Amino acid sequence: xxxTKLAAFAVAAxxxxxxxxxxxxxxxxxxxxxxxxxxxxxxADGFSDYMTLLNERxxxxxxxxxxxVECETGFSAxxxxxxxxxxxxxxxxxxSPLSTAxxxxxxxxxxxxxxxxxxxxxxxxxVSNGDVFSHIFNFPGNYWTGASVIVNHLLDINDxxxxxxxxxxxxxxxxxxxxxxxTLETLGEMHGFDLTLLPIDSPGQEQKSxxxxxxxxxxxxxxxxxxxxxxxxxxxxxxxxxxxxENFIGVWWSGSDNDVIPAGAASDGYKAVxxxxxxxDFPVFADIQKYVTDAGLSAGDGxxxxxxxxxxxxxxxxxxxxxxxxxxxxxxxxxxxxxxxRDGLENLVITDDMMEAIxxxxxxxNFEVSCANHGGPGLGAIxxxxxxxxSWSLITxxxxxxxxxxxxxxxxxSAAYAAENEIASQCN
Amino acid sequence: xxxxxxxxIEVALNGLMTGxxxxxxxxxxVLIFKASGVFNYAQGVMALFAAMTLVGIQKGQVPFAHLINxxxxxxxxxxxxxxxxxxxxxxxxxxxVLFAWIVERYILxxxxxxxxxxxxxxxxxxxxxxxxxxDLMWGADLKRLDVGLPQGINDMIDITTAEWxxxxxxxxxxxxxxxxxxxxxxxxxxLFSQYxxxxxxxxxVADDHQAALSVGISLRFIWVLVxxxxxxxxxxxxxxxxxxxxxxxxxxxxALKALPVLMLGGFTSIPGAIVGGLIIxxxxxxxxxxxxxxxxxxxxxxxxxxxxxxxxxxxxxxxFGEKIIERV
Numbered sequence: 001x002x003x004t005k006l007a008a009f010a011v012a013a014x015x016x017x018x019x020x021x022x023x024x025x026x027x028x029x030x031x032x033x034x035x036x037x038x039x040x041x042x043x044a045d046g047f048s049d050y051m052t053l054l055n056e057r058x059x060x061x062x063x064x065x066x067x068x069v070e071c072e073t074g075f076s077a078x079x080x081x082x083x084x085x086x087x088x089x090x091x092x093x094x095x096s097p098l099s100t101a102x103x104x105x106x107x108x109x110x111x112x113x114x115x116x117x118x119x120x121x122x123x124x125x126x127v128s129n130g131d132v133f134s135h136i137f138n139f140p141g142n143y144w145t146g147a148s149v150i151v152n153h154l155l156d157i158n159d160x161x162x163x164x165x166x167x168x169x170x171x172x173x174x175x176x177x178x179x180x181x182x183t184l185e186t187l188g189e190m191h192g193f194d195l196t197l198l199p200i201d202s203p204g205q206e207q208k209s210x211x212x213x214x215x216x217x218x219x220x221x222x223x224x225x226x227x228x229x230x231x232x233x234x235x236x237x238x239x240x241x242x243x244x245x246e247n248f249i250g251v252w253w254s255g256s257d258n259d260v261i262p263a264g265a266a267s268d269g270y271k272a273v274x275x276x277x278x279x280x281d282f283p284v285f286a287d288i289q290k291y292v293t294d295a296g297l298s299a300g301d302g303x304x305x306x307x308x309x310x311x312x313x314x315x316x317x318x319x320x321x322x323x324x325x326x327x328x329x330x331x332x333x334x335x336x337x338x339x340x341x342r343d344g345l346e347n348l349v350i351t352d353d354m355m356e357a358i359x360x361x362x363x364x365x366n367f368e369v370s371c372a373n374h375g376g377p378g379l380g381a382i383x384x385x386x387x388x389x390x391s392w393s394l395i396t397x398x399x400x401x402x403x404x405x406x407x408x409x410x411x412x413x414s415a416a417y418a419a420e421n422e423i424a425s426q427c428n
Numbered sequence: 429x430x431x432x433x434x435x436x437i438e439v440a441l442n443g444l445m446t447g448x449x450x451x452x453x454x455x456x457x458v459l460i461f462k463a464s465g466v467f468n469y470a471q472g473v474m475a476l477f478a479a480m481t482l483v484g485i486q487k488g489q490v491p492f493a494h495l496i497n498x499x500x501x502x503x504x505x506x507x508x509x510x511x512x513x514x515x516x517x518x519x520x521x522x523x524x525v526l527f528a529w530i531v532e533r534y535i536l537x538x539x540x541x542x543x544x545x546x547x548x549x550x551x552x553x554x555x556x557x558x559x560x561x562x563d564l565m566w567g568a569d570l571k572r573l574d575v576g577l578p579q580g581i582n583d584m585i586d587i588t589t590a591e592w593x594x595x596x597x598x599x600x601x602x603x604x605x606x607x608x609x610x611x612x613x614x615x616x617x618x619l620f621s622q623y624x625x626x627x628x629x630x631x632x633v634a635d636d637h638q639a640a641l642s643v644g645i646s647l648r649f650i651w652v653l654v655x656x657x658x659x660x661x662x663x664x665x666x667x668x669x670x671x672x673x674x675x676x677x678x679x680x681x682x683a684l685k686a687l688p689v690l691m692l693g694g695f696t697s698i699p700g701a702i703v704g705g706l707i708i709x710x711x712x713x714x715x716x717x718x719x720x721x722x723x724x725x726x727x728x729x730x731x732x733x734x735x736x737x738x739x740x741x742x743x744x745x746x747x748f749g750e751k752i753i754e755r756v
Contacts, residue, residue: 033563035678038570173726199726203678205669206685206728208442209716215598216435229678232570236672240580240600258570262674266580296501301494303505303569 022335023067024060024324026051026317027087029097034074035203036228038258039309041300043098044070046313048299049292053284054321056291061324062334068317070299077102084109093341094118094320100176103136108421111135116342120316121146121252121275125179126413128375130346133414134426137345137374139319140367141275144409145378146251147180147223148401150273151187153249153382154221156396163192168214170207170234171225173199180225180251186405193220204230211237224250231259239266246271249382256308257392260385268387271395273380276315276364278392280306284314284359308383308392311363318358323348346371365398371427378406431595438597439717440710445603447709448610449668453686454693454701455613456661461695462634463654464536465544469551472683473558474524474659479666479675480566481523483573486516491565513575517663524659525652532651540647559680568677573670577602606668610702613664617657617698626653634696688736694749703747711735 028047031040051068060066071083080102084095094116097103103123110117111134118137119127125144127136141149154162169184171177181197188195196219198210204226211234214222222243224234231254238248246269250259255272285306293302304310327336327344336344348369355361367376379398386393417423453475460468468474484491488507497503511519535550578601590596621627632640633650641647666675669682693704712728712735720727739747 032568033559033677035681037563037568038676041568197725199724201726201729203681205673205678205682206446208446209439209713209720209728210725212435212439212442212598212717229673229676232673232676236579241598242581258674258676262570262572264572264574301497301505301567 022064022091024064024336025087025091025093026066026068026320027083027090027092027095028068028070029073029080029083029095029102030070031073031075031098032070033072034076036075039228039256040075040098042256042258042304042307042309043313043316045298045300045304046310046315047317048313049288049297049305049310050284050314050317050321052292052297052299053288054317056295056297057287061321062328064334064336066321073097073099073102075099077105081105081109088113088115091337093324093336093338094345096120096316096320098122100124100179101174104175107133107136113338114342115338116345118316118320118345120312120319122176125375126410126417128373128378129410129414130369130371130374131414131425131427132418132423133374135342137369139348139369139374139376140350140364141252141378141380142375143176143179143225143251144183144406145375145401146273146275146380147183148187148406149378149380149382149399150223150249150251151184151191152399152402153271153273153396155191161191165193165221166196166217166219167193167221167223168196168198168217168219169223169225170198170200170210170214172204172227172230173201176227176253177225180223182409183406184223186409187402190405200226200230200234202230203228204233207233207237211241214238214243215241221247221249224248224254226250227253230254231256232262235260235267235270236263238270239263245269246384249273252312252380255383255392257390258307258309260387261390265387267385270385272383274308274383274394275378275380275398276311277362277381277394278308278311278383280311282360282363287359288314315360315364318360319348319350320345322350322354322358345369346374375410377401378403434593434595434597436714436717438595439713441597441599442603443710443713444706445599445607445709446713447689447706448603448607448702449665449705450685450689450708451702451705452606452610452613452661452665452668453682454689454705455610455617455698456658456665457683457686457690458693458695458698458701459617459654459658459661462697463630464547464633464651466536466547466551467544467695468658469548469683470555470558471658471662471686472680473555473562474527474662475666475669475682476675476677476679477527477558477562477666478520478524478659478663479573479670479679480562480571482516482520482575482663482667483571483670483675484566485519485523486511486513486575487571489566494567495564517575517667520663521660524663525656528652528655528659531655532648536651537648555680559677571675573667573675575667575671577605577667577671579671602668602671609664609668613661614698614702626650630654685732688732690746691733691736692739692746694746697746697748700746700748708732708735 030044051066073079080097096118100122103119116135121141125142127133127138250272252274260267323344326347327340331340365379378401381394381398382396383392384395456471488509493505582599582601585599586596629645689704689708693700712732715731716727
């Protein structure tokens with residue numbers, strides 16, 4: 001605590017001595033239009049509102065105001081790269097494209113430009129090996145930890161054994177959707193369950209074949225790895241064939257309010273894994289109401305506050321702003337660069353005390369980032385939808401994934417990338 | 429009966445039902461193409477706009493609320509009433525007629541006698557305009573569509589087939605309703621075009637613009653009429669697809685499912701749209717069922733186009749399209 005106070009004092013002293021501070025540039029690559037616009041808008045609102053809160057309530061971060069200008073992509077990887085090229089020269093500190101496809105394309109670019117990228121819960125899973133991916137971070141969770149947390153939940157509700165069980169994976173037929181397959185196959189061999197793969201072409205409006213197959217084969221559980229309309233259709237189709245919703249579990253990108261509302265009462269009981277809490281019962285939301293919504297400064301119309309995806313965008317802003325504080329303390333300046341931001345992200349430590357001070361006690365798990373581990377421990381919880389109250393609730397605590405399985409997969413994938421791109425060890 | 433055969437029958441039946449939903453989208457394209465030679469790229473976004481308008485009216489949403497609130501500093505979102513579904517559908521149909529009139533008045537009227545490619549490009553522009561305009565008017569958030577359409581497995585079919593074959597077939601109630609509505613729609617369109625003055629005028633314009641004009645048929649009125657009919661078809665398609673997925677941008681992408689149907693059935697035939705939809709629906713589902721597992725699945729999107737291309741090779745005008753005769 002003393003160190004924190006000293007660091008804060010040092011930053012304050014530097015701020016007081018500095019004549020004019022440049023803004024902290026957070027280009028917000030977002031998509032409020034296009035096939036995934038309904039989801040993208042919620043994430044963008046949460047991110048923007050929290051950054052606005054920091055400016056209005058605290059005067060920025062460490063005395064430097066935040067400038068989070070949105071760049072609309074319509075979920076096009078091409079436009080995402082255009083946004084990146086157009087904004088990187090403005091002193092951009094960190095990027096977060098909210099797209100696995102775009103993340104894959106941005107990895108070599110941001111690394112070459114020395115700008116960090118945070119793909120929180122998406123992107124290339126093996127970037128959590130910071131020894132290879134020096135500028136890419138994917139804390140606090142990734143697809144493989146998410147898949148493992150789901151399997152752990154299934155083990156918990158099956159007295160520790162999945163022997164002879166059948167699990168179907170309905171996945172978006174893309175790099176994003178295919179990410180968990182290796183992990184689930186390995187976990188299947190370990191725990192004795194059979195995995196059936198059901199690819200669904202983008203955007204996923206027509207899934208009749210896949211759900212007829214599920215109806216015929218009657219798997220014990222169905223996992224959903226989708227985004228946007230694919231999720232809504234999948235949950236409706238599951239309801240149509242009367243698949244038990246409590247046996248239907250999505251990744252965190254298949255667990256938003258948007259995914260369950262169209263199916264109405266039929267979606268009751270649907271589950272999803274998550275890396276943060278749900279709802280708006282946290283003190284920070286009172287501040288957002290007072291300093292942002294009531295002041296007419298909301299990024300949207302204020303209607304998204306507290307939804308799953310709004311919370312995720314806000315959580316991303318929280319983690320980025322905390323990393324800024326770390327960077328400011330490390331380098332003794334409020335006016336940080338992208339290189340300093342990278343240091344801040346790499347030395348980020350999230351504790352209960354910090355989350356309580358932010359007004360988000362219990363919102364996310366404690367974790368530490370390090371040079372070798374850019375992904376954190378990958379803790380996850382299971383949330384469940386109550387159609388009557390139209391709300392999600394956490395039905396488990398944040399639990400650890402099976403890193404004995406995941407760590408070798410991360411090591412193998414990142415080693416292949418390092419060999420292919422001739423990348424030397426970054427942490428020695 | 430062997431299990432695999434039963435499954436194949438179930439898949440084929442569901443393919444037929446899905447084909448009807450594809451045909452509903454394709455119908456809108458056919459109506460406009462037949463009457464004006466314009467391939468209306470905006471048909472998908474018309475379905476989205478119609479569905480958004482339906483939900484907006486039904487829920488008493490204030491149009492352009494976000495814009496109004498931003499400019500005037502107000503905080504209005506809803507009128508506070510809930511409009512019954514049937515009235516909301518009628519009002520939405522009225523909005524689509526108004527939309528047709530605006531399209532004719534401000535776009536098509538100025539493009540008379542222009543090459544078809546120019547008209548096609550104009551509909552591309554219209555698509556992107558409508559995407560933004562719809563978002564501005566009703567918001568880009570996902571909306572739940574609830575007009576009382578039944579959804580879920582049809583118990584009667586499930587129980588009956590279980591008694592007969594020992595395996596209960598899955599047929600979605602929504603698909604049954606869509607089939608009935610599509611049948612009524614097609615019958616209505618055929619009756620309208622055969623037995624009403626406006627319908628005959630529409631056919632005359634479709635056959636020969638110049639000849640129709642020479643006998644006093646108003647081209648502009650016919651264009652408003654066909655765009656209104658296409659708007660109504662878009663509303664029906666938007667309702668059916670929107671009931672499955674909620675009303676959101678992706679609804680506009682259903683147009684992509686109509687393209688192979690049009691290639692197969694022909695751009696100028698209403699029965700062609702229906703038959704094309706059924707063939708595509710059954711074909712893609714059976715292919716996914718039988719071959720899909722052998723080649724990794726997710727075959728439906730591309731197989732529909734392969735099937736349509738195969739038909740094109742042997743019958744370029746489509747199954748029911750008018751034969752292309754070029755005289756030198």
